[in-house]
Structure formats: C-alpha cells, structure tokens
Amino acid sequence: MSRSAGGLDALRLARPRQWPVLTAQFAVGAILALPPWPALPLAAAELAPWPLAGAWLAWVVLLNGGTLAYNSAWDRDTEPVAYLRRPPRPPRGLGPASLVAMVSGVAIGALAAGPAFGAVTAICVLLSVAYSHPLPRLKGRPGLDLLVNMAGYGAGTTMAGWLAARAALPAGAPAPVAPAALAALAFGLLFGSFFPQTQIYQAQADRARGDRTLAVRLGPGRALGLSLVLGLAALGALQAALAVAGVTHWRWLPGAALFLWLAHARRWRSRAGSMTDAAHESHMYRALGLWALIDAALLIAWLAPRG
Numbered sequence: 228m229s230r231s232a233g234g235l236d237a238l239r240l241a242r243p244r245q246w247p248v249l250t251a252q253f254a255v256g257a258i259l260a261l262p263p264w265p266a267l268p269l270a271a272a273e274l275a276p277w278p279l280a281g282a283w284l285a286w287v288v289l290l291n292g293g294t295l296a297y298n299s300a301w302d303r304d305t306e307p308v309a310y311l312r313r314p315p316r317p318p319r320g321l322g323p324a325s326l327v328a329m330v331s332g333v334a335i336g337a338l339a340a341g342p343a344f345g346a347v348t349a350i351c352v353l354l355s356v357a358y359s360h361p362l363p364r365l366k367g368r369p370g371l372d373l374l375v376n377m378a379g380y381g382a383g384t385t386m387a388g389w390l391a392a393r394a395a396l397p398a399g400a401p402a403p404v405a406p407a408a409l410a411a412l413a414f415g416l417l418f419g420s421f422f423p424q425t426q427i428y429q430a431q432a433d434r435a436r437g438d439r440t441l442a443v444r445l446g447p448g449r450a451l452g453l454s455l456v457l458g459l460a461a462l463g464a465l466q467a468a469l470a471v472a473g474v475t476h477w478r479w480l481p482g483a484a485l486f487l488w489l490a491h492a493r494r495w496r497s498r499a500g501s502m503t504d505a506a507h508e509s510h511m512y513r514a515l516g517l518w519a520l521i522d523a524a525l526l527i528a529w530l531a532p533r534g
Contacts, residue, residue, distance in 0.1 A: 236315040237324065240299040241292030244310040247288045248515065249384060252414065255522050256388020259410050262401045262530040263473070275395045281339020282391030286384065289332030290348055294355040294379075296325035298366070301359050306432040329355060336387075340394040348389055353378045367438035369445070373422055381418025382411040409468035410525075416461035417485075417518070420492070422512050423450035427499075428507035447507070451496035458489045469528060477528035484524040488517045 255277065297480045300322035304314040329352045337345025350524040354375050357363040388471050389407045396402070425434070426442035427450060442450045452515045469478045495502075495510045502510075 228368060234318075236318050237296060239311065239315055240296045240317060240321065241288075241325075242310040243292070245288050245291070245295070247529060248265065249291050249380075250378065251522060253283060253287060253391070254382045255414075255526065256385040256390075256407075256411070257392035257395075258388075258526055259385070259407055259529060260389045260392035260396065260402050261530075265532065266401065267448050270396055271401050273397050274392065277514065278340045278363055279391050282336055282387065282394070283346055285332040285336030285339065285344075285348060286387045286391075289328045289335065290351060291356075291469035293303045293325040293328035293332065294351075294359075296321055297329070297355060298359040301361060302436070304427065304432070306367040306431065326356070327517075336384040340363065340391045344387060344390040346391065347383060349382050354379050364438075367433075369439055369441045369443075372440050373419055374495065376422045377415040377419040382415030385414045386411045386499040406468045409464055409471060413464035413468055416464055417488075417521070418458050420454045420458035420461060420488070421518065423454050423516060424492070424495075424507075424511045426450070428511065431504065447499035447502075451492055451499055454492045455489060455496070458485065458492060462484065462489070465525065472529070472532050474528050474531075475533065477531050479520060480524040480528050484517070484521040488514065489522060491517055 229486050234416055237301055261267050270426060299308075299314060300317045306314075308314055317433075333345050333349045336348045354365075358365045358372070358375050386407070389411070393400075393402060423442050423445070426440050427447050430440070430442045430447075434443050441453075445453065462482060465477065465485065470482065491510070491514060499507075
C-alpha cells in the first residue's frame with residue numbers, strides 16, 4: 228500500500244462525515260456560554276476566534292477523529308460502522324498515529340482554551356484508550372461502554388464547547404455555571420439514549436468478535452427500552468437547565484423535540500423484533516436527525532429574549 232493510499236484510509240477511518248455532527252454539538256455548548264439578552268449580541272461580537280478554532284481542532288478533529296481511528300485500528304471492521312459504509316483495512320501504524328493525534332489535541336486545546344479544557348480532553352483520551360484497547364476493552368463491557376460514551380460524546384462535547392466559548396469571551400462576561408452543568412448532564416443522558424441505537428445494527432459483528440456490548444447483552448427490545456428511560460431523564464435535566472437559566476416562554480420547544488425522540492424510540496422498539504440490520508441502521512440515522520432538531524429547539528429557547 229502506498230503512503231498516500233494509507234494516509235487516505237487513515238483519514239477515512241477518522242470518519243470526517245461525523246465531524247459536522249460533533250461540530251454542531253460543540254457549537255451548542257459554546258452558545259450556552261453566551262450571556263442572555265441584552266448582553267448577548269455584544270458578547271457574541273467580542274468572541275475571540277483563536278480559542279474557539281483551536282478548541283474545535285483539538286476536540287472534533289484530533290480527539291474525536293483520533294478516537295475513531297484508534298478504535299478501528301483494533302477492531303479492523305469489515306461491516307458498516309457509523310458514518311462509514313465500507314471501512315478500509317487499517318493502515319500500518321494507525322494505532323500509534325491516532326494516539327499521537329489525541330495527545331496533540333490535549334496540548335492544543337490547553338493552549339487555545341485553557342487548562343480546564345485540556346484536562347477534559349485528557350480525561351477523554353484516557354477513556355478512548357480504555358474503550359478500545361484489548362486489555363481494558365471497555366467497549367466489550369456492557370454498561371461501561373455506555374458510561375464512557377455518555378461522559379465523552381454527550382456531556383464532554385457540550386462542556387468542551389462551553390469551556391471554549393468562556394475562554395473566547397471577554398473577561399467578566401456573565402455565565403452561570405449551573406445551567407451549563409445541567410445541559411451537559413442532559414446531553415450526556417441523551418447520548419446514553421442514543422448509544423444503544425448505534426449498536427443494534429452492529430450486534431452481529433460485535434458478537435462474532437467476542438464483544439459483549441450493551442446491545443448484544445440486552446437484545447434490541449430491552450436496549451431500546453433503556454434508550455427510552457435515558458431519554459426521559461434527558462428531558463428532565465434539559466428542562467431543569469432551562470428553568471435555572473430563567474427561560475420561560477420557549478421552554479416547551481426543546482421538550483416537544485425530545486418528545487418526538489421518545490416517540491421514535493418507542494415505535495422502533497415495537498417493531499424491533501422483525502427488523503433487518505439495514506432497517507435498524509436507518510432508524511439510527513433518523514434518530515440523529517431528531518437530535519439535530521433537539522439542538523435547534525434548545526438554541527431557539529436559549530437565545531430568545533427572556534423576561
């Protein structure tokens with residue numbers, strides 16, 4: 228294999244198609260750091276570009292892309308995985324190279340957005356290694372695989388965006404910590420609701436590899452039942468975040484979007500026993516679209532004037 232072909236395969240295994248999705252959630256966290264009206268327009272205009280750009284590079288490209296490539300280096304998938312229908316064979320040296328990318332994200336993130344951002348990124352690097360490496364292999368431990376993804380993708384991405392925006396805002400800009408923490412909790416729970424959905428269509432390949440993932444252990448019906456429970460918890464945490472932040476008029480909008488999420492999961496669960504892997508995968512991508520709707524509804528409620 229030529230170096231150029233190997234580099235292209237490594238880039239594909241970092242799954243750039245996921246980067247816009249993670250960028251959107253990172254942006255949600257950043258917008259939650261902005262003060263409410265009437266200070267919001269001035270604060271947004273004064274955001275410094277370097278902390279945001281550096282933090283985005285560190286989190287979305289280096290940490291997330293490195294995490295996915297590192298996972299592929301050990302899994303050597305041949306079946307479809309999220310955002311990649313036909314995974315290429317991992318090139319030689321992909322594991323160490325992806326680890327270097329993740330560690331570089333820690334350094335760049337700390338320089339761009341401060342030590343707290345660097346610490347959150349470093350914790351997620353450790354979780355990424357523990358998730359995929361054959362020795363701890365948390366990916367194959369039902370329940371632990373769920374917690375790792377809730378902490379990293381859901382809560383971590385939201386908090387990373389918040390920390391990046393706080394570093395980019397002028398000193399003294401108001402930003403209560405409580406709504407940010409509750410929002411990070413809400414999106415951690417929401418990713419917990421989403422995570423079993425990402426595993427169901429891959430359960431056969433995971434079972435063949437010996438990974439006892441959550442979906443393998445529970446089966447589609449119970450996995451989607453857990454998805455419903457965590458989705459309800461996410462709804463409660465998100466409503467609490469809006470209440471603490473003083474959002475009143477539009478608080479119902481994110482709740483309505485989350486209701487659609489729960490309705491989709493419930494309908495999926497009722498039909499899971501007769502669905503093919505391709506149908507499960509299609510339902511997973513529909514849930515991803517509903518996640519975008521939840522993000523949009525939250526931002527409308529958050530950015531609207533309060534009073």
